[in-house]
Amino acid sequence: MSEKADKNDFFELVFAVVAQIPEGKVTSYGAIANFLKDKRAARMVGWAMNASHKQKRAIPAHRVVNQQGLLTGKMHFETPTAMQERLQAEGVVVINDQIQNFENVFWQPKIEA
DNA sequence: CCCATGACCACAA
DNA sequence: ATTGTGGCCATGG
Numbered sequence: 001m002s003e004k005a006d007k008n009d010f011f012e013l014v015f016a017v018v019a020q021i022p023e024g025k026v027t028s029y030g031a032i033a034n035f036l037k038d039k040r041a042a043r044m045v046g047w048a049m050n051a052s053h054k055q056k057r058a059i060p061a062h063r064v065v066n067q068q069g070l071l072t073g074k075m076h077f078e079t080p081t082a083m084q085e086r087l088q089a090e091g092v093v094v095i096n097d098q099i100q101n102f103e104n105v106f107w108q109p110k111i112e113a
Numbered sequence: 114c115c116c117a118t119g120a121c122c123a124c125a126a
Numbered sequence: 127a128t129t130g131t132g133g134c135c136a137t138g139g
Contacts, residue, residue, distance in 0.1 A: 010135090030122055033134090039122070040134045046120035047136065066121065073120025083120095 010036065014048040015055060017109040021063045024091040025107035026099060028067045035109040050076060062086040069102030 017032050029049075033042040045064075050073075052059035062083040066072045074083035074097060084094045093100040 028122095029120075033122080038134075040132095042121040042123095042134080043119065044121090044135055049120055061120080064120075071120090076120055 010044065011048050011051065011055075014045055015052065015057055015059055016111060018049075018052070018059055018061065018064055019057060020110070020112055021060055021107050024105060026063045026065050026069065026087070026092060026102075026105050027107045027109055028065060028069075030067050031106075032064070032109050046073065049073060063090075063107075065099060069099035069106075071097040071099070 013036055014032055017035060018027070021027055029042040029045040030039055032045045033039045036045075038044070049059070049061045049064055052061045061073070062071075062077065064073075071083050071087075071094065074080050077083045084097060087094045087099070092105050099105060
């Protein structure tokens with residue numbers, strides 16, 4: 001089988017991690033990038049999220065925020081408020097696009113088969 | 114083909 | 127502590 005798409009692996013890896021985020025929890029781009037040994041490539045993670053809409057897999061991109069716990073990419077969602085509303089629907093307190101008690105809801109990326 | 118932008122993060126001054 | 131720049135890789139014009 002010739003799996004060669006390296007960049008595709010990056011996508012799958014990011015999607016895999018994001019898909020494993022438990023409800024009521026969030027993670028950061030840098031955390032994922034760091035997990036991928038490319039902490040400088042945090043932008044690529046965000047870019048992968050942009051492609052998450054194309055993925056058939058349910059990618060809870062709303063659970064992915066920046067290191068500050070700020071909903072930077074809310075504008076890329078269906079609606080600018082979809083991200084915040086969705087997070088709150090999962091029990092995450094978000095005020096002014098800022099996740100409250102971010103440390104408590106922070107989830108460390110890890111591959112759980 | 115070259116330039117500019119992007120859901121970011123880390124480091125230096 | 128804050129501000130500014132670089133770096134990362136890919137996509138778009």
